[in-house]
Structures are given as C-alpha cells and as structure tokens.
Amino acid sequence: MSNPHAQSEVGPLHTVLMHRPGDELKRLTPRNSDQLLFDAIPWVDRAQQEHDAFADVLRERGVDVLLLHELLAEALSDSRARAAGVHSAVDERRLGAEVAETVRSHLSSVDEQTLAGLLIAGMTFEELPAAEGQSLVRRMHHAHEFVIDPLPNLLFTRDSSVWVGERVAVASLAMPARNRESALTDLVYAYHPKFSHAARAYGAHSAPVEGGDVLLLAPGVVAVGVGERTSPAGAESFARSVFADGLAHTVLAVPIAQQRASMHLDTVCTMVDRDTVVMYPAVQDSLTAYTLQPSGDDIKVGGPEPFLNTAAEAMGIDRLRVIDTGLDPVTAEREQWEDGNNTLAVAPGVVVAYERNVETNARLEEAGIEVLRISGSELGSGRGGPRCMSSPILRGAL
Numbered sequence: 001m002s003n004p005h006a007q008s009e010v011g012p013l014h015t016v017l018m019h020r021p022g023d024e025l026k027r028l029t030p031r032n033s034d035q036l037l038f039d040a041i042p043w044v045d046r047a048q049q050e051h052d053a054f055a056d057v058l059r060e061r062g063v064d065v066l067l068l069h070e071l072l073a074e075a076l077s078d079s080r081a082r083a084a085g086v087h088s089a090v091d092e093r094r095l096g097a098e099v100a101e102t103v104r105s106h107l108s109s110v111d112e113q114t115l116a117g118l119l120i121a122g123m124t125f126e127e128l129p130a131a132e133g134q135s136l137v138r139r140m141h142h143a144h145e146f147v148i149d150p151l152p153n154l155l156f157t158r159d160s161s162v163w164v165g166e167r168v169a170v171a172s173l174a175m176p177a178r179n180r181e182s183a184l185t186d187l188v189y190a191y192h193p194k195f196s197h198a199a200r201a202y203g204a205h206s207a208p209v210e211g212g213d214v215l216l217l218a219p220g221v222v223a224v225g226v227g228e229r230t231s232p233a234g235a236e237s238f239a240r241s242v243f244a245d246g247l248a249h250t251v252l253a254v255p256i257a258q259q260r261a262s263m264h265l266d267t268v269c270t271m272v273d274r275d276t277v278v279m280y281p282a283v284q285d286s287l288t289a290y291t292l293q294p295s296g297d298d299i300k301v302g303g304p305e306p307f308l309n310t311a312a313e314a315m316g317i318d319r320l321r322v323i324d325t326g327l328d329p330v331t332a333e334r335e336q337w338e339d340g341n342n343t344l345a346v347a348p349g350v351v352v353a354y355e356r357n358v359e360t361n362a363r364l365e366e367a368g369i370e371v372l373r374i375s376g377s378e379l380g381s382g383r384g385g386p387r388c389m390s391s392p393i394l395r396g397a398l
C-alpha cells in the first residue's frame with residue numbers, strides 16, 4: 001500500500017477500512033438497542049451478506065478493502081497492543097477488583113483471534129470462566145449482563161477514524177456506547193505494521209469529534225458538523241490541530257440539529273463530485289457555517305453565513321452544486337432517515353448508495369452521477385449508510 005492519505009471525499013478511492021459485522025450484533029435486544037444506538041434488531045447473517053456485497057462492489061472498482069477485525073487480530077500479536085486492548089476492555093469500577101482480575105487473566109490467556117473477537121463482541125457474566133470461591137458481583141449480576149460491552153457500532157468505521165491529508169485522526173466518540181471504539185482503532189493504528197509510520201492528527205482524548213461530521217470538501221478545506229456528536233470544543237480543537245499540522249487553511253464549523261436523524265453532518269450532506277453534494281432539501285437553505293482560519297498562532301472565526309456560499313468560496317469555486325433528495329418533503333424525509341444522503345464516492349461522480357432510496361438515486365442519476373446500488377435493509381438498522389461504514393485510507397488526488 002502506498003502511504004495513506006486523503007484530501008477529498010471524491011478522489012479515486014484506493015484503500016478503505018471497513019468492519020464486517022459479527023457476533024457483536026447478536027448482542028442487541030429490544031432492551032439494550034436504544035442504548036447501543038440501533039433502531040431495530042438486525043438479522044445478522046443477512047447483514048453480513050449485505051456487507052460482503054458492499055465490499056465486493058468496492059473491490060470490483062479496484063478498492064482494497066481492509067477489515068478491522070483482521071487488522072486488530074494482527075496488531076494484537078504485539079504484546080503492547082495486547083496490554084492496551086485488555087486495559088481498555090476492563091472497567092474495574094464496574095466489576096470490582098476480583099472480577100476485573102479474572103477478566104484480565106482470561107483475556108491474557110486467549111489467542112489473538114479470540115481476543116479480537118472478545119474485544120469487539122464483548123462478554124457476558126455467563127461467559128466468564130467459572131470461579132472458585134464466592135463473589136457477590138457474580139451472584140448479583142444477571143448471567144446476560146455484560147462484563148465487557150459489545151461494540152455493534154464498530155460497523156461505522158468512518159466515525160472512529162478519519163484521514164486528513166497524510167495524518168489519521170482517531171476520533172474521540174461522544175456516546176458511551178462507542179467510547180471504546182477509539183481505543184481499538186487507536187491500537188490498530190499504533191501497532192499494526194501497515195501503519196507503523198502513520199502520523200496522527202488531533203487526539204483521541206480531546207473534546208468529541210466524530211468522523212461522520214468531518215467532510216473533506218477540497219484539499220485544504222474541511223467542514224465539521226457540530227451537533228449531537230461533535231461539540232463546539234471538539235470542532236475548535238480539531239481546527240487548531242489541522243492548522244498546526246498544515247493540513248488545512250479553512251475549517252467550516254457547521255451547526256446541525258441535535259437529533260438522531262441528523263446525528264452527523266454526513267446524514268444530511270455528502271460529496272458526490274468535485275463540486276457537487278447530495279443534500280437533504282430541508283436544510284439546504286438554512287445550513288450555515290462559521291469560518292475558522294489560522295491567524296498567527298491563534299485562529300480567527302467568521303460567520304455564521306450560508307453554508308453553500310461559504311463552502312464554495314473556501315473551495316475556490318463559483319458555486320457548490322446541490323442535488324437534493326426529492327422535492328416532496330415526505331419522501332425527502334423518509335429517504336434522509338434511511339441514509340439517502342449518506343453516499344460513498346469511489347471516484348468523482350461515482351457513488352455507492354442504498355438501493356432503497358429510489359428517489360434520491362434517480363435524482364443523482366438525472367444529475368449525471370453513476371450510482372452503485374447496494375442493499376442495506378439490515379445494515380441500515382444501526383442508522384448508517386455507505387459513507388458511515390467506510391473510512392477511506394487512501395484516495396488519489398483530484
């Protein structure tokens with residue numbers, strides 16, 4: 001693999017990081033799905049088939065698909081990675097010292113593949129090796145309660161890491177259910193030999209920034225959604241970090257509604273071509289942006305002003321073309337919810353999209369965009385589309 005880098009959302013996609021969903025999805029029940037950020041209980045075999053088909057569509061277009069579970073298992077052969085993985089999984093405050101120690105020694109005794117599986121799919125009390133002696137913690141916890149929480153949202157690899165230029169930012173995820181994803185992703189980038197030279201941007205312990213909020217509008221221009229996930233403090237420190245590393249000259253902080261339907265900027269807007277976005281029509285006229293630019297050692301903040309004009313100006317183009325997802329507001333709302341705006345570009349003007357968003361896809365095609373359709377009835381139950389499920393590691397220049 002050549003050195004990882006990404007400067008846009010649409011440059012030819014060469015390498016992508018994805019996660020094939022596995023046993024962690026089998027942990028979802030009607031009782032825990034809200035907390036684990038899923039809207040339905042996925043049929044796991046079908047979700048895997050859909051994911052395999054998605055990966056195949058990318059491979060047919062020449063994309064090298066790296067799978068997180070495999071990278072994690074490989075990275076865990078390094079003893080430092082193993083220690084970090086075990087450390088991240090054991091919450092001594094919740095488990096108490098004895099159970100925590102049992103979990104640690106169990107995790108330390110299994111091979112890398114098994115360990116990777118446990119770190120991702122979690123573990124219940126019933127799955128803990130049988131103990132000698134008495135333990136109140138074991139007796140009082142229900143057999144199906146988690147000793148290690150599962151990570152069903154690892155599927156959405158875009159959120160936990162994002163490449164900006166030649167650096168990778170491991171995200172600081174806002175929701176408790178996703179916190180530990182940062183630790184696993186961090187471990188892959190720190191210890192997998194493929195990434196031994198990967199320079200970092202931002203810091204996984206900083207204020208929350210999630211990759212779904214980060215849009216590389218053009219080389220040097222980055223938009224960051226601020227809403228349910230990325231906080232104003234996250235956007236500001238992200239901007240300071242990319243300025244300090246010379247990765248961008250302008251960061252646009254874009255306020256989005258703090259609600260589940262628009263949890264990330266990429267749920268309402270993604271790029272489909274050099275100068276074109278697909279956007280949820282209900283926000284088209286109201287979306288604004290604060291402009292952040294470096295000013296000596298500090299930053300200057302302008303705006304807020306209408307997003308589309310501000311973005312075009314920062315990108316140095318006359319106007320940012322918008323393809324909306326259907327004039328009928330009800331259809332638009334339905335397809336926005338089903339991630340119609342969440343496309344993944346494999347090249348300028350060529351995107352992967354969920355087939356179910358019929359109107360949106362028709363509009364994309366009318367506008368000259370090639371649409372590679374995938375099915376996502378099960379994958380979509382976690383509220384994420386092709387863009388959320390992929391973290392581009394290497395994109396060609398525009």
Ligand SMILES: NC(=[NH2+])NCCC[C@H](N)C(=O)O
Nearest residue numbers: 037156212264382383384388
């Ligand atoms: N980039 C995205 N839109 N990601 C979608 C993430 C969905 C996930 N269930 C969550 O709530 O966090």
